[in-house]
Amino acid sequence: MSDYVAVLFANDAFYLAFTSRDVEAMDTVWSQRPSVTCIHPGWELLSGRDQVLESWEAILTSGHSPSVTCHEASATVLGDTAYVVCYEELEG
Secondary structure (H helix, E strand, O other), X not given: OOHHHXXXXXXXXXXXXXXXXXXXXHHHHOOOOXXXXXXXXXXXXXXXXXXXXXXXXHXXXXXXXXXXXXXXXXXXXXXXXXXXXXXXEEEO
């Protein structure tokens, strides 16, 4: 599997974990390294894997997490770094 395809696969896994509100799957999607960061809409910067995953558990188990669909995902791979740009559609 090419790096490009692997990045898009990881992006799909993220949105599947999000829409199915699967805390364990979300844990699997995030890097195992402690230096991850995340900013949710309207939140402050979250630093560290524990803090990021605690936030996702709170969101996914709250009963108020939005349904989000990803469209037209495009991956860029730059050596050991990659990112995905996409359109998100919120339902509700």
